[in-house]
Amino acid sequence: MTMVRGIAAGSPVAVVGAGTMGTGIAQIAATAGHPVFLFDTADGAVDRALSDLRSRLDRSVAKGQRTAAEADRIVDRVVGCGWLAECAPAGMIVEAVFEDLETKRLALAEIENLAAAEAIIATNTSSLSVTGIAAGMQRPERFVGMHFFNPAPVMPLVEIISGAATDPEMARRAAATVADWGKVPVHCASTPGFIVNRVARPFYGEALRLAADGVGDHATIDAVMTGSGGFAMGPFALMDLVGIDVNLAVSKSVFEQSFHDARFAPHVTQQSLVDAGHLGRKSGRGFYAYGPDAPHPAPLTLDKMPPPENVEAHGDLGWASGLVPRMLDAGIEVDVVPGGGPGHLIFAGIHLMPTDGRTATELASRQTLGTNEVVVFDLVHDWESVTHIGLAVADQAAAGAIERAAGLFQAIGCHVSRLDDAHGLAVMRTVAQLAAVGADTVGQGIASPADVDTAMKLGTNYPSGPLEWADQIGVARVAAVLSNLRAGFGEDRYRVPFYLGRRAATGQTLRDGGKND
Ligand code: NAD
Numbered sequence: 402m403t404m405v406r407g408i409a410a411g412s413p414v415a416v417v418g419a420g421t422m423g424t425g426i427a428q429i430a431a432t433a434g435h436p437v438f439l440f441d442t443a444d445g446a447v448d449r450a451l452s453d454l455r456s457r458l459d460r461s462v463a464k465g466q467r468t469a470a471e472a473d474r475i476v477d478r479v480v481g482c483g484w485l486a487e488c489a490p491a492g493m494i495v496e497a498v499f500e501d502l503e504t505k506r507l508a509l510a511e512i513e514n515l516a517a518a519e520a521i522i523a524t525n526t527s528s529l530s531v532t533g534i535a536a537g538m539q540r541p542e543r544f545v546g547m548h549f550f551n552p553a554p555v556m557p558l559v560e561i562i563s564g565a566a567t568d569p570e571m572a573r574r575a576a577a578t579v580a581d582w583g584k585v586p587v588h589c590a591s592t593p594g595f596i597v598n599r600v601a602r603p604f605y606g607e608a609l610r611l612a613a614d615g616v617g618d619h620a621t622i623d624a625v626m627t628g629s630g631g632f633a634m635g636p637f638a639l640m641d642l643v644g645i646d647v648n649l650a651v652s653k654s655v656f657e658q659s660f661h662d663a664r665f666a667p668h669v670t671q672q673s674l675v676d677a678g679h680l681g682r683k684s685g686r687g688f689y690a691y692g693p694d695a696p697h698p699a700p701l702t703l704d705k706m707p708p709p710e711n712v713e714a715h716g717d718l719g720w721a722s723g724l725v726p727r728m729l730d731a732g733i734e735v736d737v738v739p740g741g742g743p744g745h746l747i748f749a750g751i752h753l754m755p756t757d758g759r760t761a762t763e764l765a766s767r768q769t770l771g772t773n774e775v776v777v778f779d780l781v782h783d784w785e786s787v788t789h790i791g792l793a794v795a796d797q798a799a800a801g802a803i804e805r806a807a808g809l810f811q812a813i814g815c816h817v818s819r820l821d822d823a824h825g826l827a828v829m830r831t832v833a834q835l836a837a838v839g840a841d842t843v844g845q846g847i848a849s850p851a852d853v854d855t856a857m858k859l860g861t862n863y864p865s866g867p868l869e870w871a872d873q874i875g876v877a878r879v880a881a882v883l884s885n886l887r888a889g890f891g892e893d894r895y896r897v898p899f900y901l902g903r904r905a906a907t908g909q910t911l912r913d914g915g916k917n918d
Pocket residue numbers: 417418419420421422423440441442443446497498499500501504507508525526527528548549550551
């Protein structure tokens with residue numbers, strides 16, 4: 402296959418719409434050496450954009466990120482246009498006008514009329530269908546989505562979205578162009594939310610349900626998701642940062658465009674907060690309060706307990722195997738008891754199990770365990786760096802069981818929170834759902850496994866891509882968690898995707914079709 406090249410170095414780029422995103426995209430193209438034409442229909446918008454660009458570059462000079470001469474060269478390359486027709490010589494025209502279908506269609510009709518025959522025409526839409534925007538274009542085959550993330554000059558990821566009519570060669574040229582600009586392109590077919598905004602929905606959706614069901618309060622769920630899941634921010638802190646209104650709008654858009662797929666259902670809590678004007682940091686209040694005197698709620702943690710002296714490790718602990726060396730390092734004696742079956746630890750009269758999507762109460766009610774003292778623990782992303790873990794105890798257990806289990810995790814340096822005994826706890830339930838949506842995205846031919854993982858790591862800063870994470874947990878284990886969630890809640894929301902179920906059955910990984918470790 403011949404290597405596809407981006408637009409020629411030094412060829413002009415036009416950006417139509419000089420708002421937040423247009424200005425950022427103009428900066429990126431100018432930094433890469435292209436002359437940039439910047440156009441906007443609103444009076445004064447281009448001048449404002451040029452002055453914002455100047456001050457942003459001056460700040461970067463002050464920080465030592467570039468020289469004053471470089472900043473001058475970048476600003477000089479961006480030319481404000483009074484007429485759209487001035488954009489005609491561009492080799493690529495990026496539309497970044499308001500997120501409104503009619504506005505975009507009208508702007509693109511004008512753009513098409515003046516663009517050079519070989520020019521790539523792109524839209525920076527974040528939520529509209531690229532196929533839908535292209536309907537009515539004379540040459541939809543040269544039209545592609547180029548979804549930059551905000552702030553565009555900083556965020557490395559660009560989703561390259563192909564509508565139904567997009568020529569794959571055009572998508573490859575658009576990807577090669579942004580790669581030349583130092584960005585990381587991922588390809589996807591036009592689908593609600595593209596990759597990032599689609600696959601990320603369960604990160605918020607499951608947390609909202611966990612809190613509403615009383616499984617944990619916001620601070621406790623956030624602490625478990627960061628300390629055990631390895632996420633940079635907890636879901637509630639992140640929704641407050643993004644804006645609860647913005648997050649709700651994306652959730653509604655993906656849900657509605659997916660014909661109400663239960664996996665993407667927004668939560669009434671989001672709507673209530675928006676109705677109340679509690680939009681997160683920007684309004685001073687969301688899930689948390691902000692400001693100098695605002696309280697900072699701490700996660701609820703269990704008091705310090707003595708560590709167990711001796712632990713028996715039975716069966717295949719799978720993703721939880723990393724706990725064994727941590728216990729040994731903490732001076733706990735571990736007897737590895739030969740034999741198969743599901744992994745579990747026995748100590749101080751407790752049966753401690755990694756969550757498989759069933760509740761501790763369900764597990765205790767099975768006669769096979771022979772004990773009521775069942776405690777389950779949540780998924781850990783990395784046993785070397787875990788700092789906080791969530792546990793749940795069976796309803797049948799006698800008082801003190803969860804405290805004794807806490808002593809083990811405290812001995813390895815973790816804070817321990819008691820969660821209500823919900824299926825899959827917080828991290829496992831969320832990661833299983835992220836993997837489910839990621840697997841559907843691959844199975845339905847929307848994006849490749851590598852691009853889904855890359856998009857989620859660069860677009861949302863997840864510690865692992867959802868497919869590689871599912872492969873590490875074990876695809877069959879993830880499928881079992883989803884089946885248990887589905888059985889537990891009786892909801893289609895937790896269905897096992899066809900692609901994931903099939904790979905679980907054949908022992909293949911989600912990423913490359915290879916065998917699971
Ligand atoms: P914005 O409101 O800051 O800017 C939009 C600009 O488009 C305004 O200056 C407006 O005057 C101009 N405009 C409107 N109609 C026009 C037309 N017909 N011709 C030329 N200019 C026109 O919006 P934004 O945040 O920069 O978003 C632009 C696009 O990028 C939207 O599609 C949005 O969904 C997408 N996007 C936004 C973000 C974000 O976080 N802001 C992130 C990714 C993608």
